[in-house]
Amino acid sequence: MKLKIILGLFAWSIVSCVNQNKNEPTAKPENTNKEIVTRLFAAFNKHDWVAYADCYSPDADFLDPSYGKDYVKQSRQQLVDKYSGFQNAIPDIVDNVVGIYESDEKIIVEFVSSGTLPDGATFKLPICTIFTFKDGKIIRDATYFDEEK
Numbered sequence: 001m002k003l004k005i006i007l008g009l010f011a012w013s014i015v016s017c018v019n020q021n022k023n024e025p026t027a028k029p030e031n032t033n034k035e036i037v038t039r040l041f042a043a044f045n046k047h048d049w050v051a052y053a054d055c056y057s058p059d060a061d062f063l064d065p066s067y068g069k070d071y072v073k074q075s076r077q078q079l080v081d082k083y084s085g086f087q088n089a090i091p092d093i094v095d096n097v098v099g100i101y102e103s104d105e106k107i108i109v110e111f112v113s114s115g116t117l118p119d120g121a122t123f124k125l126p127i128c129t130i131f132t133f134k135d136g137k138i139i140r141d142a143t144y145f146d147e148e149k
Contacts, residue, residue: 033133034100037107040138045094047087053079056138063142071140090115095127107131113145 031039036055043051053076061071074082086093093115101108109131114124125145132140 031136033105033107033131034102036133036136036138037100037109037131041095041097041109041111044083047083047093049080049083049087052083053077056141057134060138061140063140065143065145065147071142089118092116098126105133107133 040052040055043049043055056074056076056079059073059075062074063071067074093113095111095113098110098112100110107130109129110126111129112124112126114122116122127143127145129144130140130142131138132142
């Protein structure tokens, strides 16, 4: 009889532990979309274009006034080349994030890009980008800014 009671208590304690674990939150994903965007802007400000490009899928879609009015596909290498060119023209270019807003697979970021132009003039350009994510990578980047001076 004692053995049945001990085995019953043992079984009850195991079931209780298993049921408690079911209510615990699941493990956090390795990189949330917000963490990826934070890493993207940190890489931009360090001018680490390879780390910057690695935040994107191998061939992401871009909507950006510098590309025209339609989405274009860009490879990671094309991103490295583009931003290396920015750095050559504006060596002190930085982006200061004003706000990050999350919505499912999209992250909206408000930021101000600034630096010194080759003629010595400084600039500040407010920009808004909508990033779309899939499987931990940016698959679409829609960037908006006023290209008029």
